[in-house]
Amino acid sequence: MLKTYPLETDRNGLFDITEMADRALADSGVRSGILLVSVPHSTAAVTVVSPWDPRGFEDVHDEICRLIPTRVDFKHQHDTPQDAAGHIKAAVVGHSRSFYIEDGKIGIGHSQKIYFWEFDGPRRRSVQIKVLGIV
């Protein structure tokens, strides 16, 4: 079963999509297996971050911008400098994450949530979630 959820980003940075994953898992009825979260975009990614300090989100996003700053001299110039940097950030972070499912729960800890990471917002995006396993 593949579920697709729309997501409208209003900025660059992290957007909590854990609830989407919980919903997809609940709809599937799977008790044990694998849940894959994927984004069909080349300037966005999926990651896991601690949710407890909101300033921590800024740290995470600031750091990738420090590592891969938006520059005007990227060779990819078809779109914008932010888009060009976004391609690299997305390639480094990755467009999907998989999680084990046990006892009908996603295998993430108390200080972990799943995030959509926008590198070229605001944009209209979507999140795809695939659940495989035993009901």
Next chain:
Amino acid sequence: MQPTPDDTIVTQALNDFLIQIRSLGTLVRDEVPRIEPRSRSVLATPEIYGLRQIVLAGSGDSYIAAACAAPAWRAWTGLPVQAMVSMEASRYLDLGQAPRSARARGLLVVSVSSSGEGARLVEATHRLRALGAITVATTANAGSRLGLSAEKVLDIAIPPSTPAPGVRSYAASLLGLYLLGIRLGEVLMRYTMDEANRLRGQLGELADPLSRAALESEQPVQVHLERWGSFDTADVLGSGPALGSAAFAAAKLVEAAGVHASAQDAEEFHHLNYFVDRPQAVPAVLFASARAAGATRSRELVATLQELGRPHLVVSDDARFAPAAQQLVLPQVHEFFAPLLHAVPAALLAAYAAARRDAVHYRGHRGPWRGAQGAGLVRNSVIELDP
């Protein structure tokens, strides 16, 4: 009764003009997707980020297209953008400036000319390139003197049409300027890529309103001309992008009908041509979008024209803008793109005014006007390359 040769010429000229006007919708539908990818590759991203000032230069219709587009470019890029006639750009911009100065590299000169052969613009492009500016020829003729004098070319070539005072070439110039302006704002990240694509989409979606406007404007334009009777002078008014539309309408009235028509800003009219004697003999055409930045002044101008007793036509996009009997209502589009729609009634006014006066376009390039044959007057002017 057999038509005289002149009747035949006038009828043929009207039909040729109408064919051009009616083709604008198709032109926009076909050319936006062709020019758009070219507009992406004209300037490199580092060049765009180095820009500090932009000049959109041209003469005649090309200058008018630049004047129409300049306010949109200002909004999209956030940079100082000036539409400039080619004489100003060629002889009055590089005075006292050191050639090849690094500071001049921040100047972008977009030289607009469909033929690419106007001597003054070729001269301006040579001189400003020597100054160090980034020069982009926006032309239908990349191999022209302009194309060869500029550092870069934005190709706006379109399929040929019937001979008439330029309407399609003007529309192509507007498309080239709009698409390049949108591109600059996008790369400068003044808005998102989605928003840039929305602007491009709005431009492409003008195809249907343009076709509709051509169909629905022909009869009302003829009714107004009939009402006005014979006239030898006219004022064409507007503000912001619509001042460009006014200039285009005035240009077509001069070229096609031989009427002494002049364009004036809605504010300036109250200072100047308001005082013209025999107001009943001088029709006025006002181009005004109801949501334009200058709309309140244009509304006041409608009242002024009524009080003066001026025969007038208001080309707007809101039925409440002026009394119905004096108004031609076009589909509502963003103020920045309205000049494309305005080109329809502007050209129709000129086409039918010429037919009513039995006027041959450009006076047939005969008699005292023979010097304009082959555009010799504008192509053969002496070019001065040194400041």
